[in-house]
Amino acid sequence: MMIVGVDLGGTQLRVRMCRADKTLLAERKTLLEDRSPDAVVALLAELVAEMQEENNLQKFSLTVSCAVAGMLDKTGRIVRNAPNLKWREEPFADNIQSTIEEAQHVVLWNDLDAATWGEYKSGEGQGLSEVAAVFVGSGVGGGLVLGGRPFRGGSGVSAEVGHLKYRPEGRSCGCGARGCVEAYAGGHSLARIAEEVAANGSSPFLQERASNKGEQPLSAADIAAGVEANDPVCKEIFEQAGDALGWALSHLLTIINPESIILGGGVLLNWPALAELAKERALHYTSTPAGEAVSFVTSQLGNEAGMVGAVELADTITQK
Template sequence: MVTDTWFGQALTIGVDIGGSKVSAGVVTPQGRVLAHVRTETPHRSKSPGVVEETVVGVVDELRAAHPVRAVGVGAAGFVDEYRATVLFAPHLSWRGEPLRDALSARLGLPVVVENDANAAAWAEARVGSGRDSDDVVVVNLGTGIGGAIVLGGRLHRGRYGLAGEFGHMRVVPGGHLCECGNRGCWEQYVSGHALAREARSLVAAGSPVTRALSEAVGGDPSLVTGVLVGELAAKGDRACMELTEDAGQWLGLGLADLAAAFDPEVFIVGGGVSETGDLLLGPARTAFERGLTGRGHRPAARIVPAALGNEAGIVGAADLAREGLPRWCQGRGQPRLGRG
């Protein structure tokens, strides 16, 4: 007989599919990554089957040395309420892609597909910066913005599985065109893409304040990335620090709106852009305090950096796959955080 103890101790694989990479790892129930692989995401112009092939490859490589029982996939896109189909992925070529069934058939293992930000949030809520709170909102700043909500110790997905797409809240009517098809989305002002766009425009204009940035890319604006801007900001480059501070202000304003909607105890900010630390979070906290509805007359959520770094999506996807094992065998409900 397969017992709850067996479920709880199972090793699982978490796969994190982003706009530029596929990362995967074998994860213990305590959130420790035993083995890890990473490869580049195939270009979006290629078929969804190419990404599927990449995922199968990294899973097969990992399970060759570890007895895994299930696979969780965090996908950068809209995932349906059944955690089976990627409805839309702005940074990949998926449109109504039945990813769960395709992968399960090829791997011969139970598979759960989750939005990548949801997976990362689940990890942070269980074993990361939110482990002492039941009400957490996570904002991941990468190529775009991923968001997720844990309320009352439960991952809140919404009726159709699409809750938490904060990056596509429109904050500037008629603003920058977003890959989702709308204009003025939040992620066009707070993301690696946004940092790179603003920095490229300065380099292209020959602005004297971007001397260090221009030298770093040999004068070619197309080589500027959000990561590079963050690195130079951390080294004290004034222009890159100002760009990061501007992004922090946009971040804080958006978080104030999210506080009005969800009233969490803590906001966790993760993703590559957040690695600039207080250069980003300092201005964010200031803008948040100024923009918070009822400021001065209500408790304010804390804004803290994520604890798990690049492993959050892997750990969360793997844990959600483990939590799903009893459901596959015994018809149980969705996971809930344990508190002691």
């Protein structure tokens, strides 16, 4: 048996072929030109066939473990909603299994659940049993390891801390609801807030940045620069984002009582001051015993976490 780890994002497909002991044999990375499910499966089949041939592996059965940026069903067979791919109710696992002849086991994972497992197995979670991860990139999401096992939840959507309602009547969120943590602290939302305050003139700093950047939109990094430059509006946005994240983290601390919380995602990794503020606010919102028990750690695997997690999760499929 060989393991095929897959990381399917909104713009790129990564595939890794490994031996059963996870030794890496071959890897491919390619941008998605056609994001339709059939085209993605055909591309995956083509890359797998190439790697099989190169390494003389045609005789071996495959366990395909696939991290997908989207919401899945509980069984890990169907992509229920992947906004970046524009997929709804796609039977992706069945499609892979009927296209790749050697695919004996196929299972799908939410990409952040896979990334959490990757960190747990190879990064910062090693040796622990109760671990939570929160990733702040364009959105805010998370994953859980409970009792040393990956935890999907009752219908596969656990640890969606980005959609806790921080300000119930507040800013609108990409999910369609109002006031979510993500609407105050996600990378896309921070960029939108920066554009708004630049346009309404309340932050001369961001106004100047916007005019210097021309067509290029503002981002969380511009707010970070504004905080450095002591711009009061940027500081307000920063404090609100840190508070929203800390408030979300306090729910994980209070309910799960994790030994460790892993913080990752591009926005947090590139803006350590925001991660620091989020930790401080998390402890402020949490009772002492749970707060004292946790250690906050920084993601070690970065963009690799989802891929590493997908390969590691192959064990949990074959054990079933």
